[in-house]
Amino acid sequence: MGLFYSYPYASRGYFCGMTNQKAVAEKLLQVAAVKLSPAEPFTWASGWKSPIYCDNRKVLSFPFVRDFIKSELCNVIFEAYPDAELLAGVATAGIAWGAMAADQLKLPYAYVRPKPKEHGLGNQIEGNVEKGQKVVVVEDLISTGKSSLQVVDVLRNAGVEVIGMVSIFNYGFDVAKDNFEKAGVPFRSLTNYPSLISLAIEKGQVPADLEPVLLNWSSDPANWKGL
DSSP states (O other): OOSOSOOTTGGGTTTSSOOOHHHHHHHHHHTTSEEEOSSSOEEOTTSOEESEEEOGGGGGGOHHHHHHHHHHHHHHHHHHOTTOOEEEEETTHHHHHHHHHHHHHTOOEEEEOSSOOSSTTOOSEESOOOTTOEEEEEEEEESSSHHHHHHHHHHHHTTOEEEEEEEEEEOOOHHHHHHHHHHTOOEEEEEEHHHHHHHHHHTTSSOGGGHHHHHHHHHSGGGOOOO
């Protein structure tokens, strides 16, 4: 049935354009949900060296920033996926964001576990999901897209139609774009790595001469060795 309801911000032009990527990036930096350390890069579980660490869970502890991010997620869902009939959060980081967005948009909600529960009913999808429903997946961040798209597979196997995915942040990796394209899943993100680096330089948090090195990381993260 789609998003057929009266939304209070619609008449004030809140849905005229996609979310302001720089404004979202500024909020993430403001609450230290994103940390930049090009001189002493972080090491991911994959072994990749990274000049950035993103933990959007921190935003949940800051009510006004949390409300801003929630509203921006709703804006994108409303604009990009007006036919959505259900939101599905990705466990665990996407659960809270999906639930808040579903509440504001007055849509049904479910979330998807990484694997079936080992006791009880053995559910992997928690919540009421009906075959044929048009679903938007809510994720906190997208790196390669592998784990996010595993959720899409679970939902598709349950007989629903995944019409898109929304995340707070993505690293802008080409491999993610390729993976989503192959899976036939359009996705939108509130902000991304290039926007964040641009803002960090603008605010003096990162020296301007490091911009080429930092942007090179997102183009070839597997082989990036740091400064």
